[in-house]
Amino acid sequence: MLDADLLLRLSEDFLAWAAYFGIELYDWQAEAFGQASRRAGGRFMHPLAGISVPRGNGKSWGSSAVGAWRLTTGPAPQEILSVALDIEGAKVTLEHGKRILRSHRDLEQAVEFRADSIVVPSTGSRWIVRSREHGSSRGLHPDVNLYDEIGWVRDDELFASLLAAQASVLDPFTLVTSTVGRSRSGPLWRVKELAEAAG
Amino acid sequence: MGGRRLLKGGAPRLLGRHDGLEGWAYRRAFDALAEAFDLPTPLLRFEAGRVAALRVQLEAATQALTAAQRARRIGRGRRPNAQAIERLARRQGLADGSYSQGLEKLRELAGRNGRQDFPALVAQAHREKANAGR
Numbered sequence: 001m002l003d004a005d006l007l008l009r010l011s012e013d014f015l016a017w018a019a020y021f022g023i024e025l026y027d028w029q030a031e032a033f034g035q036a037s038r039r040a041g042g043r044f045m046h047p048l049a050g051i052s053v054p055r056g057n058g059k060s061w062g063s064s065a066v067g068a069w070r071l072t073t074g075p076a077p078q079e080i081l082s083v084a085l086d087i088e089g090a091k092v093t094l095e096h097g098k099r100i101l102r103s104h105r106d107l108e109q110a111v112e113f114r115a116d117s118i119v120v121p122s123t124g125s126r127w128i129v130r131s132r133e134h135g136s137s138r139g140l141h142p143d144v145n146l147y148d149e150i151g152w153v154r155d156d157e158l159f160a161s162l163l164a165a166q167a168s169v170l171d172p173f174t175l176v177t178s179t180v181g182r183s184r185s186g187p188l189w190r191v192k193e194l195a196e197a198a199g
Numbered sequence: 200m201g202g203r204r205l206l207k208g209g210a211p212r213l214l215g216r217h218d219g220l221e222g223w224a225y226r227r228a229f230d231a232l233a234e235a236f237d238l239p240t241p242l243l244r245f246e247a248g249r250v251a252a253l254r255v256q257l258e259a260a261t262q263a264l265t266a267a268q269r270a271r272r273i274g275r276g277r278r279p280n281a282q283a284i285e286r287l288a289r290r291q292g293l294a295d296g297s298y299s300q301g302l303e304k305l306r307e308l309a310g311r312n313g314r315q316d317f318p319a320l321v322a323q324a325h326r327e328k329a330n331a332g333r
Contacts, residue, residue: 007324076322110316122319 011073012039014066021104028053029062036175037066043171048163050176050191052151059177063146064096066175067127070144071097072107075171076123081142083130083158085149090129093146094118097127132158141165144173151178151188159187208233209241211248214255221255228254236309243309250305253298260291 010017014037018025025033036049053059067080082093097118101107112119118127130140132153138161145162153159159176166172178188206212210229214221228251238244264287267279279287310316 004324004327007321008328011321011325072318073321075325076318106317109310110318120316120318122316123322125318 007073012042014069017069017073018065021107023065023068023100023103025062025065026058029058029065033062033066037069037173044173047166047172048174048176048191048194050150050178050188050195052178052180052188052192055179060093060148061096061100063148063175063177064093065100067093067144067146068097068100068107070173071118071120071125071127072101072110074125074143076120076125078123078125078144079140079142080125080127080144080146081130081140081162082127082146082148083132083162084147085132085152087129087131089149090131091116093148094127094129138165141169143169143171145175147174147176147187149178150176150191151180151186153186156187156190209238209244210251211245213248213252221259224255224258225251228252232305236305238309243305246301246305246308250298250301253294253301257291257294257298260287260294263287264291 010020015025015030015034017023018030032051032053036046036051038045051059051062067082070078071080082090082097084090084092094116098113101111101113101118110120110122112121116129120126128140142162142165145166147159147162150159163174166174176188176191180188183189206217206229207226208229210226214225216222217225225248229247232238232247232250236243236247238247264284267284267287271278271280271284
């Protein structure tokens with residue numbers, strides 16, 4: 001039986017959760033995703049966080065690990081939303097999430113894997129994917145948004161819509177990940193500017 | 200006459216005799232279920248035995264269907280007709296459905312067996328903390 005203190009610690013600390021369930025992260029992933037998802041006083045220190053690294057380094061995997069962490073430990077019912085340039089891209093994150101959750105028996109047994117979602121029957125939490133059309137995520141109030149390849153989007157409609165959807169969420173978190181896009185504008189650039197302004 | 204000894208791991212003796220190919224397949228299926236689920240009670244072990252027996256039937260039906268399809272395609276001499284293949288396919292489909300259904304029910308039963316899952320335990324810890332803070 002896990003004691004309540006340990007459960008709450010796993011819920012507040014992504015890296016502790018990953019270590020507890022034997023989910024291996026590269027050093028850069030532990031540093032970047034650990035920083036991005038830091039919590040204090042029961043809230044995310046950075047409700048909006050961005051991670052940009054070259055292709056093939058495992059940013060989607062890291063993002064998925066964060067999704068799996070919130071799905072299994074966030075105050076219930078959690079809603080995790082994956083989006084990307086298209087629905088197939090969004091499913092990449094979800095599929096990584098499935099692999100992560102299948103890697104540990106206690107996690108695997110707690111969730112139901114569906115074609116386009118992962119559900120936790122005991123808490124009502126769910127992880128869903130939506131297409132890039134901003135209308136497709138209207139009406140949702142995700143606790144966590146995982147937006148992959150944001151550096152390559154043509155406009156910021158979905159980004160703005162996702163942030164607006166979290167206005168009523170008590171403890172929101174949006175994690176954007178991408179390779180570096182060509183333009184010096186758009187949501188990824190905006191996140192970078194905001195981060196620099198915040199010091 | 201079937202054996203009378205208890206089977207290893209508390210598996211129910213559903214096949215009567217548990218030697219031979221079927222007995223081996225049943226053992227393999229039961230062990231896989233015991234690895235995937237906690238089976239602490241006789242009821243759960245019996246249910247796991249049922250699912251293991253269904254898997255034995257599924258494997259046999261699938262093998263029979265595949266063998267007949269192959270024989271019809273490349274066999275010599277008397278070959279199974281389309282009706283026979285259809286009959287075997289139906290049998291395989293039924294075996295597949297029964298196994299899936301049984302496995303799902305076992306999953307549900309094993310999950311309810313007094314053991315809360317990790318997210319439920321975390322949710323409970325959150326609730327207790329919130330109540331303590333009031």
